[in-house]
Amino acid sequence: MSYNVTNLLYLITIVGFILALKFLSSPAHARRGNQIAAVGMLIAVAVTFAQKHMTGYWVIALGMVIGGGFGAVAARKVRMTAMPQMVALFNGVGGGAAALIALAEVHVILPEPGRPKADISVAIVLSALIGSVSFSGSMVAFSKLQELIQGRPITWRGQQFVNAIVLLVAVAAGIALIAGWQEEWLLWTLVIASLVFGVLFVLPIGGADMPVVISLLNAFTGLAVAATGFELMNNVLIVAGMLVGASGTLLTLMMSRAMNRSIANVLFGAFGQVSAEAAAVAAGEAGGTVRSATAEDVAVMLAYAHKVVFVPGYGLAVAQAQHDVRQLADLLEEKGVEVSYAIHPVAGRMPGHMNVLLAEANVPYPQLKEMDEANPEFSRTDVAVVVGANDVVNPDARNNQGSPIYGMPILNVDDANAVVVLKRSMNPGFAGVENPLFYNPKTVMLFGDAKDSITKLIADVKAL
């Protein structure tokens, strides 16, 4: 197939990808967009098969069956709560593929007389470096989320220093390659150092910061793919890679803004440790009494309310209580109560995760309100029900300049007439920060496992 025909057909693929992103602006056509992108991908693969000098059809086909088979099975079986690790895994393999392509290119190009053009060298170095970091970093993120290794920050003395040295080795090898010192072992050094760096850089990042890390790794793989595009002088890789790079970067920024922390702080801060002392200080100041209620009391509050807003946090997903919450919401709606859900941007383990979990429980999406939409509503809400969320409803983020989470945008549940907090015990949340919401006179606590409490509420509302 000629160069021009090939690129025209690749253009169809590019348009497909762009439409997929465009259709994602509304849940009504988002699925159609994804299907269009899949067709675009199929065209690109078919066109590539028809290239001049193509060999090893059977090897490629076998690879596709193995990889595709694994991907299809994993994607069908994965539970929606495990979506972050699935995305991390697919991210990693994409980055790994980009790094391998760089290795193959260098292996074949090297023995030829005359050095490769400088821009090709730059592209090879970048795709190998970013791809390797993305691969090993994603694998660590996957292991943390899958709880194969502990999710807490793993730190040791001199960590930043070691990381800097490893990265420096990778960059130095890269510069030597670009400068024309064409040795294959240099690329191997670069790849190995980058792999080690990927591991070291994700290890100290805690579980609650995963939304930022996953977005960042997503951006990395996109950039690695775009660099591969320059390496192979292939437009479709450049465009697709950069679209993903832009998306990942934007999401990374949004997530760190929603947590009110700079990206540098997320990546190098090892949050859990810093805030432990601050929490101890805050705990001393917090006082007042906590009112606890029984499920019957809460059931009455809910059943006679006009408007109830549920505020779900990751605790809800851990307890697998999203289906029960939805049953309770249905019951309340039958009684004429207006029900909606207020979703904080970092609820869950990846951007938008909570929406998916609730959609899985058949919550109609018009009821899912994002923060900007939900906050003005609280003042005309009778009862706000906080399930498994803590820091995202902590008024200290608004009022207390000494709080470690001061400045983080939160859901203003304390504007509601009454607040019910479903919580296992009075232990502070992940960040270890005390929450004055629990001591607010408007607030009642319903202690116990989220799923059990909701089940009791369902029974009590039915009995009314």
Next chain:
Amino acid sequence: MSHGTILVFELTILVLSIFLGIALISQVPTLLHTPLMSGTNAIHGIVIVGAMLVFTLPDMGAFTWIVGFVAVVLASANVVGGFVVTDRMLEMFKKREPAKPVDATQDGKGTE
């Protein structure tokens, strides 16, 4: 076309893609950020084209065959897994499930 000219074209495409990406992504509601992420995940599976192109290199040795094969396996997992999981998620986003009493009465009118 000279190598330099192609490079300039590629850089132009690169920069335009960045702006296009930002414009498109900022239109995506937070509601759909997880599908956005897994969808873009599937899109970067386009690296499969690069993996396949390894097999067009001249003088392929055993090393190149193996590396190319592994790259195709990884990239295929990326593509298929990414699209399937995104489709699964987007299927779940519904306005109202069809089996509601309100819908049932409308159906009744239709069949009369």
